[in-house]
Amino acid sequence: MDGHDQRNHQAGDGLSCPDCCLELQDYLDGTLEKKRSLSVFLHLRECESCRVDHDALRAVFAGLEALPALEAPADFDDKVLASVPYAAYQAMASLRRERVPVFLEEQFLPAWLRARATRLGGLLVTAAVAAVFIAGAGSGWLLAPGAAGLAPELLCRLQSAGRRLVGLSRAEG
Ligand SMILES: [Zn+2]
Structure with a gap:
């Protein structure tokens, strides 16, 4: 059970610790179905181990959100196109033209x-x-x-x- 509280294995509306961990991301995103979200909420209230995971994940999300939004550099498109073997594609233009x-x-x-x-x-x-x-x-x-x-x-x-x-x-x- 990975150090998760065995006593609370079935705490909070029957949600197990592994199940709870699986739902944490959606729970934090707020995309979890209402009843499922309540199950996670109840489990977290009673299971300290999952609560620690929840808090850590929330901290990661908060950290990610705090990162400055990066604009793609002006020459981003050019660089991407340059990395594509476009020259080879162009070199085959005559072959394509010869299709009859x-x-x-x-x-x-x-x-x-x-x-x-x-x-x-x-x-x-x-x-x-x-x-x-x-x-x-x-x-x-x-x-x-x-x-x-x-x-x-x-x-x-x-x-x-x-x-x-x-x-x-x-x-x-
Ligand atoms: Zn748990």
């Missing part, structure tokens, strides 16, 4: 389509088809693979152009 609609994100196109081999292979197919046409041996059915060969490279380039356009408009706005 989802269909312009690289990941929007499947990886196989973005793969260098696919794009290069497609271009080779298109080049081969073009070569056949230039040689005068081209026929209509070759147009489809010729166009398809161009598609991966074209899609990637269109997407990257779109990204650049969005980036430009963001930079201006």
